[in-house]
Amino acid sequence: MNDRHTRRFGLGTATCLVMGNIIGGGIFLLPASVAPFGTVSLVAFGVLTIGAVALALVFGRLAERHPDTGGPYVYAREAFGDFAGFLSAWSYWTMTWVSNAALAVAIVGYVHVLLPGHPSGGTDLAIALGALWLPALANFAGTRYIGLVQTISTVLKFIPLLFIAVVGLFFFDPANLGSFHEGGGSAVGGMSAAAAILLYSYVGVESAAMSAGEVSDPERNVGRATVLGTIGSAVVYLLGTVAVFGTVAHDKLVKSKAPFSDAVNAMFGGHWGGTVVALAAVVSIIGALNGWTLMSAQSPYAAAKDGLFPAPFLTKRRGVPTFGVLAAGVLASALTVLNYLTGAGGVFEILVLITTFSATVPYLLAAGAQVYFLLTGRRDKVRPAHFARDLTLALTAFGFTFWLVAGAGYAAIYQGVLFLFAGILVYAFMAARRTARRAEAETADGATTAPATPGDHEEAPRPAASAAAPPRTT
Structure with a gap:
């Protein structure tokens, strides 16, 4: 990183990266989504926050030992081998570009509020594609500009949300809350139902670990940024939801858009x-x-370094894997065009369901990797004095992620597993190609390397006689 377009992320920028990825567009509908379950949803949010912080701490521990770009992919491959690493990278990569398409579609409605008029399909498509490619241009410009955009956007969205959350407490009216549990059934059932909606509020907690190679002093800053970003997001989520619950009448909030x-x-x-x-x-x-x-390019870049993704994903300029950015932009754009021009909403919804499941695969493998490192007692991977604490955190993170899988729903799991299995064919091609290249390299090395020294139980071959051989001396 030696040009003016490239700069490592400091603690502040890395924290903004985590918060910016966690808090997307979903927060603006969140209070209305969970209002039908009553204030028990706030309890569910608190429980989820504990699990998310545990996962953040696990990523911090893993980044101390593997401060490399790729995060969850690196941990899974180190613990369980190439195939597990590939599944992590494949799942994460799929999730990122499909999620980007969903975010681009979501932004259109908000733009129409700011610029009212007579929307058309072509205008909406142009807005969505612009939303995809403007951030891509910032990524092409280099890590310096990625960090700048991320810091500014995080501050600009954090201030109004925190303002509403804090000021709303002064207008808080308990009469607006409704009952603790709405809709009949048990409170535990209501909490579980609310949790199913809230589960994915913390996707993005791994962002600093995924970009560890671009973070300054990653052994320290990745863990700190991950925890600070997760806690900061939780504060905004919880205070914002409480403020909305207390200022908008419950019957109106349930129907609010x-x-x-x-x-x-x-x-x-x-x-x-x-x-x-x-x-x-x-x-x-x-x-x-x-x-x-940026996340959409980091995971395939790390996998490509190990020969598990195509070589073009290794292309990197100004600290950014540019081919990965381009590939994700093209795929997300194609999906967005498909959504608008063909009206294939069903296809779009299926792909979003796939990402709901595929987001959990890297988390499960990363938490499992930490458990593996701890239980195998590898001294270079585990701090013995902190064994009990780290194992508790890893098991909590694994349980939290398993809850994410269960909360995804049958349709998401079904579609997600099918797409995950489709990646096996990609892995087969990449693994076979890598094996063939290794065999070719070994053959080439063998042709130029002298015979090895014979072992203790082998007889050394005698050199052939030669007329030019020097006479034997006595």
């Missing part, structure tokens, strides 16, 4: 809240796309 806008209007009157929240949402989604575009 813009809960934060309704909260602002309830606090200050008028109808300008929608504009403010729409602007914050656009900034939030652009920041998330900036970070996730």
Whole structure:
């Protein structure tokens, strides 16, 4: 990293990368999504936050030992071999570019709030594609500009969300909360149902670990950034949800399509809240796309270094795997075009379901890798004095991730497993190609290497007699 376009991420930028990727566009609908379950959903959020922090701490521990770009892929491959590493990289890569397409589609509605008019399919498609490629351009420009965009966008979305969360507490009215548990059934059932919606609120916790190779002093800063970013996101999530619950009447909140806008209007009157929240949402989604575009290139880059992804993914300029950025942009654009021009909403929904499951695969493998390192007692991987603490964290993180899998639903798991298995064919081609290259290299080396020294039980071959051989001396 030696040019002005390239700069390692410091602790602040790495923290913004984590927060920016965790807090995308979903937060702006979150309070209305869980309101039907009552305030028990806040308890569910608290439990999930504990699991997310445990996962963040596990990524921090793993990054101390493997401060390399690729994060979960690196840990899975080190612990379980090439195939597990490939599955982690394949799942994560799929999740990133499909998620980017979903974010690009989501931003269109908020842009229409800011720029009202007569939307058309062509205009919507242009907005969505612009949302995809503007962050891609920042990525092509280098890590310096990625960090700049990520820091600015995180601050710009954090301030209004935190403002609503804090100021909303002064307008808090307990009468707006409704009952602890809505909808009948047990409170535990309600909490589980709310958790199923909230489970994916913390996807992105691995962002600093995934870009560890671009973080300064990664052994220390990756873990700190991961925990700080996760806790910061949790504060915004929890305070924001509590503020909306307390300022918008429950019966209205359940039907709301813009809960934060309704909260602002309830606090200050008028109808300008929608504009403010729409602007914050656009900034939030652009920041998330900036970070996730980088993530979409990091995992295949790490796998390509080991011959498990095609070689073009190794192309890197200004600290960024540029081919990976380009590939993710093209695939996300193709999916976006498919959504708008063919009306193939069913295809789009299936792919989003796939990402719901595939996001969990790298987490499971990373948590499992930490358990493996601990239980095998490898002194270079484990701090013996911290064994009990680290094992508890790893098991908690694994349990949290397993809960993510269960919460994905049957359809997501079914579609996700099918797509995961499709990756086996890709692995077969890449592994066979790598094996063939190794065999060719060994053959070439053997042709130029002198015979090895005979072992103790072997007789050394005698040199052939030669007329030019020197006479034997006595």
